[in-house]
Amino acid sequence: MNDFKERIAAELTAVRGRSLAYTEAEDDLLVRQHSPLMSPLVWDLAHVGNYEELWVLREAGGITPLRPEIDDLYDAFKHPRKNRPSLPILGPVEARRYIEGVRGRVLDVLDRLDPESSDPLHRDAFVFGLVIQHEHQHDETMLATWQLSGAAGLVRDGELPPGKPGGPEEVFVPAGPFTMGTSTLPWAYDNERPAHRVDLPAYWIDRLPVGNRAYADFVEDGGYDDPRWWSPEGWAWRRETGAFAPQFWTRDGDTWWRTRFGRREPVPMDEPVQHVCWHEADAYARWAGKRLPTEAEWEKACGWDPEAERARKYPWGDADPDPGLANLGHRAARPAPLGAYPAGASFYGAEQMIGDVWEWTSSGFQPYPGFRSFPYREYSEVFFGGDYRMLRGGSWAADPAAVRTTFRNWDHPIRRQIFTGFRCARSVSAERSELR
Structure with a gap:
């Protein structure tokens, strides 16, 4: 062999x-x-x-x-x-x-x-x-x-690098075309194909995923009780479910706690928030005076190299992920602290776009121009349309063999048992809302 x-x-x-x-x-x-x-x-x-x-x-x-x-x-x-x-x-x-x-x-x-x-x-x-x-x-x-x-002691944990606080809140992505998707990566799925040009206006995108501390600020500011921040569908979901915080969070006095694989622990405020559905991510973004990025904006910020005029397989380049670049492959049973992987930054300076948490985008699941089903319709084609929202980047639980800049995941906007988080974006022409 x-x-x-x-x-x-x-x-x-x-x-x-x-x-x-x-x-x-x-x-x-x-x-x-x-x-x-x-x-x-x-x-x-x-x-x-x-x-x-x-x-x-x-x-x-x-x-x-x-x-x-x-x-x-x-x-x-x-x-x-x-x-x-x-x-x-x-x-x-x-x-x-x-x-x-x-x-x-x-x-x-x-x-x-x-x-x-x-x-x-x-x-x-x-x-x-x-x-x-x-x-x-x-x-x-x-x-x-x-x-x-809720079973305890059955999922292994591990060590992760420390976070590196500081740095800009957002990174700038200039206007211009980029190549979205792939026609060359041999193991890419049909929904990632074919490569095609997309022209985007300039925008800002968060350097890091939204963290637990920032999300707790939204909760404590009454974000779950104010319909201004929610879409009609999101507000209906919030009222029907009674959700008041990310799944698995509880409040005890002044401290937020979470249950993680059967163990109760204080919520680490320096980690990316996870176990939030699309409606929660969308409401937070509106509260913060921003919005969720489109799928194209996410992919350009993650993988496009304008100097080389080509897409990278990963934010940092084409080298396979290693423990110094991203939190993948269940190295630990949780996201890494914010800022833990500066060496894994994209060309534009966005960090932790691969690994840690799947990131919600504003886009629905649609085929790329020239899409062809292979090897069977039920992997992608039967899911196009509907209420699905796109997820990008992979989580700490995803294996390096199953993630890349072009990889597309999707789920219903009410799902939050999966290891999901998000980052925000804003258009250059839009001023940040000061409603709050």
Whole structure:
């Protein structure tokens, strides 16, 4: 096996290690549904194996199906998450045995893969990039499930670099065109393609994500009780849910507390705020006299290099992420302090745009000009339109293999169990509101 295939094998091993680590728990915890928003953890475990069987073994390898009778059970588009506990899904022992059997045959397919094939599923090992990223995404979903479960001691933590206070609040992005999306990154999804030119007016964007201290100021200023800051849909959501702060926050005297993977702790005021939905981010931005950036504004500030006239894969360039550049890959079970990664800044000086928290933008989910579904419509095309809002950048729980400047994530504007935050922007022609 050559170096290229050995790197893919290593990625397959690493992602499977994550999946197994996040399902090392009592069977009762794995088969239970901890929230109607999430699947039982054992469903996710078997699903990643079934997805790998479908795409690597059957589609790319031409191998006879191993367990065709379970395909329907693990079809994410046929069964909403809230209904999955009622399905006759595999138990923990059987699920582990199944995915192990799939993986042994997957490595055989890898060994005979021709990455220079004209078949787009084979070329550049796209099919392996597909299943590796898919499994990492489910690993992040598993972490969100554990957060909702309230179970303590099951998710590891770790050390992060200190923050570096100071510096400008905003960075300036001049007017002009840039290239959005990609036509060249081999493992990019269909919704990131094709590359196309977008011309933007000048704007300002926050250098850092909005932090807990700034968000607490919004809460304590009555932000959740003042309809001026909320869209009609957001105000209806706020009144219906009774939300008064980010999810998992509580107030005890003068101190804000949060529950993080089953442990209660004071809210660290120097971290990016997380577990806020789009409506909360939108209301805060309006209270601050700003707005959420569009998806195009976010991507230009993150990855465009006007001197080289090209897009970077990451804010700092094309070098792979490392612990000195971004908080990715579950190095710790939380965002890093604000200002912890100055070396990871973009050309324009925006920091922590990759890792820490997914960042809400103002944009809905739409295809790029010239979009073509590949390898299946259900990954992107069926979600275009509707009320989805775009998320960018990846969180601390996202793996480096599954994030890049062009990566597009999306969710409903009411979702906040995911590891989401945001940063604000403002147009150059707009003065900051002084209503508050």
